[in-house]
Amino acid sequence: MGSIAGALLDLKRLDQLAAGDSAVHRLDARAKVLATLVFIVSVISFGRYELSGLIPFFIFPAVLIAIGQLPAGYLAAKIILVCPFAVAVGIFNPFFDRGVLVHLGPLGISGGWISCVSIVVRTVLTVGAALILAAVTGFPAICRALERLGMPNVFVMQLLFLYRYLFVLTEEGGRASRARELRSFGRRGLNLSSYASLLGHLLLRTWQRAERIHMSMLARGYDGVMPVGHTSRFGVAEMLFLLIWSSLCILLRLNNGAQFIGTLVTGILS
Amino acid sequence: MSHHIIEVDRLRHVYPDGTEALRDISFSITHGESVAVIGANGAGKSTLLLHLNGHLSPSSGEIRIGHVPIDKATLPKVRRTVGMVFQDPDDQLFMPTVYEDVAFGPLNLGMSGEELERCVSGALQRVEAEHLARKAPYRLSTGEKKRVAIATVLSMTPDILVLDEPTNGLDPHARRQLITLLKEFHHSKIVTSHDLDMVLEVCERTIILNGGVVRADGPTVDIFRDDALLRECRLEKPLSMQGCPVCGGKGK
Ligand SMILES: Nc1ncnc2c1ncn2[C@@H]1O[C@H](COP(=O)(O)OP(=O)(O)O)[C@@H](O)[C@H]1O
Ligand SMILES: [Mg+2]
Numbered sequence: 001m002g003s004i005a006g007a008l009l010d011l012k013r014l015d016q017l018a019a020g021d022s023a024v025h026r027l028d029a030r031a032k033v034l035a036t037l038v039f040i041v042s043v044i045s046f047g048r049y050e051l052s053g054l055i056p057f058f059i060f061p062a063v064l065i066a067i068g069q070l071p072a073g074y075l076a077a078k079i080i081l082v083c084p085f086a087v088a089v090g091i092f093n094p095f096f097d098r099g100v101l102v103h104l105g106p107l108g109i110s111g112g113w114i115s116c117v118s119i120v121v122r123t124v125l126t127v128g129a130a131l132i133l134a135a136v137t138g139f140p141a142i143c144r145a146l147e148r149l150g151m152p153n154v155f156v157m158q159l160l161f162l163y164r165y166l167f168v169l170t171e172e173g174g175r176a177s178r179a180r181e182l183r184s185f186g187r188r189g190l191n192l193s194s195y196a197s198l199l200g201h202l203l204l205r206t207w208q209r210a211e212r213i214h215m216s217m218l219a220r221g222y223d224g225v226m227p228v229g230h231t232s233r234f235g236v237a238e239m240l241f242l243l244i245w246s247s248l249c250i251l252l253r254l255n256n257g258a259q260f261i262g263t264l265v266t267g268i269l270s
Numbered sequence: 271m272s273h274h275i276i277e278v279d280r281l282r283h284v285y286p287d288g289t290e291a292l293r294d295i296s297f298s299i300t301h302g303e304s305v306a307v308i309g310a311n312g313a314g315k316s317t318l319l320l321h322l323n324g325h326l327s328p329s330s331g332e333i334r335i336g337h338v339p340i341d342k343a344t345l346p347k348v349r350r351t352v353g354m355v356f357q358d359p360d361d362q363l364f365m366p367t368v369y370e371d372v373a374f375g376p377l378n379l380g381m382s383g384e385e386l387e388r389c390v391s392g393a394l395q396r397v398e399a400e401h402l403a404r405k406a407p408y409r410l411s412t413g414e415k416k417r418v419a420i421a422t423v424l425s426m427t428p429d430i431l432v433l434d435e436p437t438n439g440l441d442p443h444a445r446r447q448l449i450t451l452l453k454e455f456h457h458s459k460i461v462t463s464h465d466l467d468m469v470l471e472v473c474e475r476t477i478i479l480n481g482g483v484v485r486a487d488g489p490t491v492d493i494f495r496d497d498a499l500l501r502e503c504r505l506e507k508p509l510s511m512q513g514c515p516v517c518g519g520k521g522k
């Protein structure tokens with residue numbers, strides 16, 4: 001339970017970051033959500049052996065971290081947490097895909113290794129983008145943006161409630177689990193049945209809580225449709241942000257950015 | 271203003287599992303009265319409150335708010351008239367920020383713009399929580415949660431305020447703050463509590479529930495003087511009315 005509580009603490013940290021006040025923080029959430037989508041689609045649509053083309057995409061997180069004044073070390077730590085999953089996905093490629101693709105002097109690098117590294121780099125980019133989005137926007141605002149972009153109200157509510165009660169639920173779970181541990185006197189062993197009943201208990205409590213929340217919603221005039229509060233505007237700044245961001249993404253996607261910059265530099269130098 | 275009147279008439283409630291939580295409850299509360307409903311655990315206090323704005327419907331008997339019986343047709347109006355503050359503020363604060371939570375009710379009532387803004391900040395002001403408006407509910411202390419939960423109800427300008435164990439789990443300072451707050455409301459109020467000292471301060475009238483029936487109903491001070499009655503209903507005199515254990519002085 002400790003690790004989950006730790007992870008949640010970090011969620012709260014993301015939330016705190018989202019309360020910041022920088023130029024990117026102030027943008028309408030829809031612009032940021034759309035731009036992030038464009039970014040993610042561009043990154044994952046590259047061919048499986050692409051590596052050099054991905055590198056220029058690191059400009060985006062770097063710029064956003066700088067403007068948004070986000071703690072780069074903290075975000076990097078979060079991203080490293082998910083890297084093992086990406087490695088697990090890609091690690092078998094080198095064994096199945098042995099055709100040599102690149103020669104570095106005497107060293108031949110197989111396609112498998114390249115695709116493995118490519119998977120890891122893409123994961124870092126996409127997870128990084130999602131984290132940065134959360135850190136400059138905040139989860140509730142992202143949900144609201146999704147709603148205004150056409151996501152059904154019901155899903156938005158679900159997401160919001162999930163977010164709100166994650167904290168309450170893990171606290172309850174943490175307490176129950178602690179109580180169980182205290183009374184099991186260090187015997188870890190195969191205590192599956194007690195875990196099962198703990199889980200059942202949590203489920204039941206969640207159900208009861210859902211009922212009580214619904215009750216308090218009804219008490220305040222809820223009639224099945226979530227009311228929409230004050231709304232921010234999609235103005236010129238948002239338009240510019242989205243336009244610049246997505247055209248850069250698409251440009252880098254269609255032309256290999258590394259090569260492009262390379263020729264540019266050599267062109268200037270010669 | 272007649273819709274401040276609550277009449278409970280021979281109310282009986284049986285839960286689906288067969289528990290007869292309320293057997294035969296009758297009382298009426300008039301405009302501006304502040305009434306405590308007390309009783310041991312499981313006496314039926316929460317069950318009774320849930321009837322007052324139609325979350326539970328009587329197995330038999332009737333409840334009238336401003337002489338109008340609660341039924342499907344009158345329910346929306348009843349819920350606007352009777353503002354309910356639930357026992358666990360986490361159940362009541364379900365929106366991402368305090369502001370949105372307090373705005374939830376008024377938005378459902380169709381408010382918007384300037385009017386909404388005024389209504390929300392007014393409600394927050396009354397519970398001294400304006401500075402919390404942008405905070406997420408899970409970041410609040412229990413006392414702050416309680417006050418904000420009350421604001422979410424106040425923003426709907428109810429005529430009757432119903433609170434289930436409002437001082438439960440509060441530290442002395444937060445409790446004192448809440449008591450001051452409750453005393454300032456000139457609504458009709460119904461409060462359940464095990465905190466009889468609070469009851470003594472806030473409510474001039476007390477109803478004791480015991481085993482699903484009204485065991486006593488009268489001025490708070492008289493009821494708390496009746497030792498036999500309190501003992502029978504598994505209650506204890508408020509500390510402020512007991513003799514001082516140190517100096518041996520007599521209570522009120
Ligand atoms: N949902 C329910 N289903 C069945 N029985 C219930 C339910 N809620 C409460 N009860 C029972 O009804 C009685 C009164 O409960 P409640 O109104 O919560 O008491 P109080 O709030 O005074 O402590 C108790 O015996 C309790 O066990
Ligand atoms: Mg109760």
